[in-house]
């Protein structure tokens with residue numbers, strides 16, 4: 001099976017072009033290819049396929065094999081792949097996901113995609129909640145859905161935030177029937193935040209596009225940020241812009257192809 005390794009701010013996925021390859025059990029394949037010692041290595045698997053409702057279809061599976069509704073860094077790389085590999089001549093096109101149809105606008109340099117702006121849709125913000133975590137502590141967070149679930153935790157310093165314990169504990173807390181991604185967010189000022197993320201099904205990653213959108217949505221709702229925010233993650237910076245007019249979040253960031261390969265891993 002041929003594959004392509006791609007990354008957005010270090011959030012890396014193994015891509016399979018399902019216009020050419022047949023994948024029978026993506027949950028098993030995701031676990032096999034994501035293994036950084038016995039497999040190709042990545043935060044998960046992304047399948048590029050046809051869609052009856054959009055130009056392309058994206059299916060994303062986390063490193064543990066669980067299927068996710070959407071992936072911000074992943075969809076930017078899909079946009080780069082389909083343009084650079086001549087599967088479309090359009091620089092603006094649509095991608096069907098389990099979180100609805102997303103519109104992408106590719107940013108070119110020397111004829112190749114270097115960055116993509118994605119219409120991430122309307123964030124769905126829940127109330128601020130308090131959660132009991134062990135040992136007899138509580139943590140305040142805000143639920144935000146970008147099609148996939150997020151819990152945004154405000155911290156004073158992302159490098160001193162007990163992420164290694166709080167992340168996995170909150171991911172599987174019974175409050176989240178489908179588990180959740182967890183963002184630890186430090187407000188720098190009203191148009192800049194720093195963030196680390198514990199991803200559902202993948203653990204800590206270098207970046208999370210849907211998570212960055214969720215964090216900005218929570219920041220705007222709490223009156224802590226303006227509508228356009230730079231989100232600094234371990235892997236780099238995303239530009240997140242909220243359009244109040246049409247209640248839509250836009251995410252702009254880089255996309256990179258690392259290598260192509262062939263594997264008989266399954």
Ligand SMILES: N[C@H](CCC[C@H](N)C(=O)O)C(=O)O
Pocket residue numbers: 011060062067068069070071072073074148149181199200201202205207208209210211
């Ligand atoms: N772990 C996420 C999927 C990947 C999202 C992230 N990598 C992004 O860039 O949005 C979930 O289970 O909802």
